[in-house]
Amino acid sequence: MPIDAAKALAAEPRSSEITWTSKDVQLYHLGIGAGVPATDPGELRYTLESRLHVLPSFATVAGSGAPGVISGLSLPGVEVELARVLHGGQTLEIHRPIPAEGTATATNRLAAVHDKGKAAVLVLRTEVADADGPLWTNDASIFVRGEGGWGGDRGPSQRLDAPTGDPDRTVERPLREDQALLYRLCGDWNPLHADPEFAALAGFERPILHGLCTYGIALKAVVDTLLGGDVTRVRSYTTRFAGVVYPGETLRIRMWRREGSSRVAVSAVERDDAPVLADTVVRHS
Numbered sequence: 001m002p003i004d005a006a007k008a009l010a011a012e013p014r015s016s017e018i019t020w021t022s023k024d025v026q027l028y029h030l031g032i033g034a035g036v037p038a039t040d041p042g043e044l045r046y047t048l049e050s051r052l053h054v055l056p057s058f059a060t061v062a063g064s065g066a067p068g069v070i071s072g073l074s075l076p077g078v079e080v081e082l083a084r085v086l087h088g089g090q091t092l093e094i095h096r097p098i099p100a101e102g103t104a105t106a107t108n109r110l111a112a113v114h115d116k117g118k119a120a121v122l123v124l125r126t127e128v129a130d131a132d133g134p135l136w137t138n139d140a141s142i143f144v145r146g147e148g149g150w151g152g153d154r155g156p157s158q159r160l161d162a163p164t165g166d167p168d169r170t171v172e173r174p175l176r177e178d179q180a181l182l183y184r185l186c187g188d189w190n191p192l193h194a195d196p197e198f199a200a201l202a203g204f205e206r207p208i209l210h211g212l213c214t215y216g217i218a219l220k221a222v223v224d225t226l227l228g229g230d231v232t233r234v235r236s237y238t239t240r241f242a243g244v245v246y247p248g249e250t251l252r253i254r255m256w257r258r259e260g261s262s263r264v265a266v267s268a269v270e271r272d273d274a275p276v277l278a279d280t281v282v283r284h285s
Helices: 005-010 022-031 041-047 056-060 068-074 179-184 196-201 211-226
Strands: 014-020 085-094 102-115 119-130 133-145 169-174 234-241 250-258 261-268 274-284
Touching (some): 005 102, 022 041, 022 056, 022 179, 056 085, 056 133, 056 211, 056 234, 085 211, 169 211, 179 211, 211 261, 211 274
Antiparallel strands (some): 014 102, 085 133, 102 119, 119 133, 169 250, 234 274, 250 261, 261 274
């Protein structure tokens, strides 16, 4: 069996040192569409080193290592083809504001393996701390097609009731044709996002945008429109990747403000508002 759940869960955690600089932060922000308009004071918080604030979703690429969706495939007990893997969801908990430059220890372990029948879901947990203590915890849900059916635990449902009423804010974010090529420079080199032949092998008509790029774009929209541009107000951020995005499309981001949190839904405008991010919650102060 390509996935040995018991072996994978029993594997020892892996720790490594990660380092990032303000240049890495700026590149990430550009990769998710920051800097338009280039001289806007709100955008300069993301692009100019003398004013730099770190959007919390930078945690998903800090250190420029392979993201959970790829590194999870190298764990003991996990042997699957990359073309059968999709990023199912992401949860990020922020313990304190991320510095613009830093060195920290990242510890990875498999937190859960779920049997969904026709697929398996691996939950890879990454806990990051520096000399001053915990910084963030990332959970990446890795969906592996065709690897379920061994009778294991199905795990919890990620589905939430849909938000009610009209959204408090709706914004649209056009994507560049080269958005995925730019975002790849942050460390996710999966050919699914650049190589048409590999994308076709995975069942897509052309390369798709990284789910974590859309994830960052949506969080930036919430911070900029609901949180006054204050990145330090974000406490946690979770989403389920409900559909693909193609570079060059336009994202429609709907936001419902709640006490201490905001619900978010993201869709692709040109494809009749096809869902992209669902069950999305940003918890904040």
